[in-house]
Amino acid sequence: KVARVRKKKGKKGKKKKGEKKEKKKKGKKKGGKGGKDGGGGDEEEGFKMVPSMFIPGIEEASSNYEDIWKHRDEADNFQQKYDAELIKELKRGEVESEIRVQVDDLMRQELKNLKAAIERDKGKKGKKGKKSGKKKGKKGKKKGKKSGKGKKGKKGKKAKDLTAGKTIESLYEELVKEGILVQYPKVKISDYMGEYSYLGTTLRQANIEPMPSLSDVRRVITEYGILPMGSQTVHETAPHVKSIMIAGPHGTGKRMLVNAICSELGANLIDLTAENICGRYPGKAGLTMLLHLVMKVGKLLQPTVIYIGNAEKTFIKKVPKNDMSDPKRLKKELPKIIKKMAPEDRILFVGTSLTPWDADVKGLCQCYQKIVLIPRPDYASRYLLFKELILRNGGRLAPTLDLSSLAKISDGYTPGHIITAVKHVLTERRVQQLHRKPLTALEFVTPLARIDPIYKEEEEQFKKWYSKTPLGKKRAKLKAEEEEGDGGGGKGKSAKGGKKKGKGKKKGKGKKRK
Numbered sequence: 001k002v003a004r005v006r007k008k009k010g011k012k013g014k015k016k017k018g019e020k021k022e023k024k025k026k027g028k029k030k031g032g033k034g035g036k037d038g039g040g041g042d043e044e045e046g047f048k049m050v051p052s053m054f055i056p057g058i059e060e061a062s063s064n065y066e067d068i069w070k071h072r073d074e075a076d077n078f079q080q081k082y083d084a085e086l087i088k089e090l091k092r093g094e095v096e097s098e099i100r101v102q103v104d105d106l107m108r109q110e111l112k113n114l115k116a117a118i119e120r121d122k123g124k125k126g127k128k129g130k131k132s133g134k135k136k137g138k139k140g141k142k143k144g145k146k147s148g149k150g151k152k153g154k155k156g157k158k159a160k161d162l163t164a165g166k167t168i169e170s171l172y173e174e175l176v177k178e179g180i181l182v183q184y185p186k187v188k189i190s191d192y193m194g195e196y197s198y199l200g201t202t203l204r205q206a207n208i209e210p211m212p213s214l215s216d217v218r219r220v221i222t223e224y225g226i227l228p229m230g231s232q233t234v235h236e237t238a239p240h241v242k243s244i245m246i247a248g249p250h251g252t253g254k255r256m257l258v259n260a261i262c263s264e265l266g267a268n269l270i271d272l273t274a275e276n277i278c279g280r281y282p283g284k285a286g287l288t289m290l291l292h293l294v295m296k297v298g299k300l301l302q303p304t305v306i307y308i309g310n311a312e313k314t315f316i317k318k319v320p321k322n323d324m325s326d327p328k329r330l331k332k333e334l335p336k337i338i339k340k341m342a343p344e345d346r347i348l349f350v351g352t353s354l355t356p357w358d359a360d361v362k363g364l365c366q367c368y369q370k371i372v373l374i375p376r377p378d379y380a381s382r383y384l385l386f387k388e389l390i391l392r393n394g395g396r397l398a399p400t401l402d403l404s405s406l407a408k409i410s411d412g413y414t415p416g417h418i419i420t421a422v423k424h425v426l427t428e429r430r431v432q433q434l435h436r437k438p439l440t441a442l443e444f445v446t447p448l449a450r451i452d453p454i455y456k457e458e459e460e461q462f463k464k465w466y467s468k469t470p471l472g473k474k475r476a477k478l479k480a481e482e483e484e485g486d487g488g489g490g491k492g493k494s495a496k497g498g499k500k501k502g503k504g505k506k507k508g509k510g511k512k513r514k
Contacts, residue, residue, distance in 0.1 A: 053237040162292045168300050171293055175270070178280050180294065184269045189226065189260045192218050192253055193388055193415070195380035209479075211375035211459075214415070217257075221246075224370050225261045229303045229346050236343045241369055243338055243349035245311055247356045247462070248374030249454045251416025254352040258307050261350065265303045270294055273309035274327040291333055295347075302346040308334075311351030311368070312359035335367050357465040365469055373466050376412060376454050383407040385415055389422040390439070394431040398438035406441040412453030421447040 068086070163171060175181035194214020203210040212220075224241045228234050246254045262269045272294070281290040298304035308314065313327035314334065338349060351368055353359075365371070377385065386403055390396075397403070410418065424447040425439075466472045 054234075057233075057237075161296075162289055163296065168297065171297050172301070175293060175297060179276060180270055180272070180280070180290070181297070182269055182271045184259045184262050186263045187256055187259045189218060189222055189257075189264055192221075192256060192260060193381070193385055194218055194377065195384045197378060198380060199378075211378075211463075212373070214374070214377055214381045217372060217374050220370075220372055221257050221261065224372075225348060225350070226264045229261075229265050229267070229348055232344070232346065235346050240343045241348070242341050243351070243368045244370045244372060245351040245353060245356075245364070245368035246372045246374065247353040247466075249376065249414060249458060249462070250354060251414035252374040252376075253415055254374065255309075258305065258350050258352065261348070262305050265305070267303040267305045267348075268298070268301055270298065270304060270306045271309070272306055272330065274313055274325040274329065275309075277329070278325040287329065287333065291337060295337065298347045299345055304347045306347065306349045308349065308351040310353065312353045312356050312364065315359040315363040315367070317358065317360060331363070335363075338367060357461060361465075361468050371466070371469055371471065373462060375462075376459060377415060379407055379411070381415075382410050382413070382418065385418050386410075386422070386444075389419060390426065393422055393426040394434075395422075395426050395439055396434050401439045402441045406444055409445070410448060412455065413448060413451065414454060417448070417451045417453070420451065 074080075172181065192214070194217065196215045197210060197213035200210045200213075221244075224244055228238050228241060246257055248254055258269075261267070277290065281287060294306065298306065308330075310327075313323075313325075314330050316327055319327060334349075341347060349368070356364065383403055386406055387397065390401075413421075421444050425443050467476060
């Protein structure tokens with residue numbers, strides 16, 4: 001019996017030792033995994049989306065649909081007549097709230113009557129109470145009057161209406177007669193042609209920052225200028241973009257984009273270009289009246305686009321002697337107006353600039369939230385422009401027309417230059433001769449040669465100016481951080497590799513000793 005007990009104890013001891021070894025092995029494995037995780041922790045986190053403001057509304061609409069309409073049979077309701085029960089349910093709450101207010105008033109009146117009856121029964125005590133109540137009432141009235149006057153005075157200063165006795169129709173007519181509120185040609189945003197930049201990724205891999213394509217410009221204008229302004233709900237919920245400045249060389253389609261924004265929105269276009277308002281509403285009082293008219297009409301007849309051509313002149317460093325348009329007239333007032341705009345105001349300030357480097361960068365960037373730089377069109381965009389414009393102007397794409405070579409030799413020419421060349425070649429007489437004499441690329445060379453292209457020096461000047469803007473500085477900072485991060489990552493890897501090799505050598509020595 002004693003021997004059997006000893007054997008059992010020995011087996012239990014062996015089992016415990018085995019369990020301890022297994023636990024140690026598991027601990028080592030976990031430690032190894034932790035090390036890997038720790039190494040993975042050094043990796044940069046991916047791009048995280050900002051929580052959307054629209055998701056709660058969509059979820060509410062979805063739940064509303066599931067509760068009311070999902071299981072509803074509308075087969076017999078072809079004419080889509082109203083449902084009386086649904087209307088009753090909606091209105092029941094409103095009626096209840098209105099009746100509750102009336103009932104509360106009646107209850108308060110009854111309570112006052114009961115208190116008055118109790119005070120009468122008390123006699124003298126009740127009379128004293130009445131006298132003190134009257135005194136307090138008088139004091140309260142006096143205080144109320146004083147405070148009321150103060151409040152009225154403050155409100156009067158804030159909401160001072162210079163055109164209180166005039167109707168909106170008369171104000172609109174006045175702006176039209178003065179040439180401030182102008183007509184614009186109907187242009188679709190899709191008419192602004194441009195191809196996607198296919199070489200963008202390749203250039204970035206070679207550490208060359210590519211210029212945005214015309215397709216990118218169209219997308220940005222749609223996102224910042226058209227989509228938020230098209231809906232009151234979106235404008236109040238989405239990030240509030242109050243002003244945009246479009247900068248680029250001559251002929252890149254800056255004014256066309258302004259017309260496209262207005263056409264897509266069906267908006268009013270108010271022109272506050274220095275040359276347009278020169279001589280109108282003179283003096284400080286006149287300028288105050290002009291801006292009051294513009295903002296009042298703009299807010300009452302939304303959406304409104306306020307256009308400022310040659311936006312750099314408002315913040316120009318030195319005004320030329322021959323410029324008699326008083327370009328700095330809006331310098332102080334414009335930033336104040338833009339700052340006061342609320343999310344419910346569907347008003348967009350759009351400025352265009354040919355030479356933005358002439359202006360003070362700080363003042364210009366404080367006034368305009370978003371700056372869109374339009375570059376020269378790349379090869380893909382030029383090819384698309386020639387193809388579409390020839391077809392739109394009555395031309396035909398024959399085998400003799402080498403569009404690829406034409407797009408190659410027209411490097412540096414803007415869409416405006418290409419339109420001029422195409423219209424010069426495709427006259428009515430030339431269109432009639434197309435069936436006998438097809439188009440060739442050589443015909444477009446002569447009109448293009450008469451136009452001065454946009455040289456690289458001018459494009460570099462635009463790039464240099466853009467790098468001084470807040471967005472350009474942020475981009476340069478991020479690029480520098482990425483380069484530093486890449487350099488640090490390389491060193492880390494080599495150090496790790498060195499450590500691993502060292503460990504391998506030690507293991508080998510251990511084996512030899514054994």
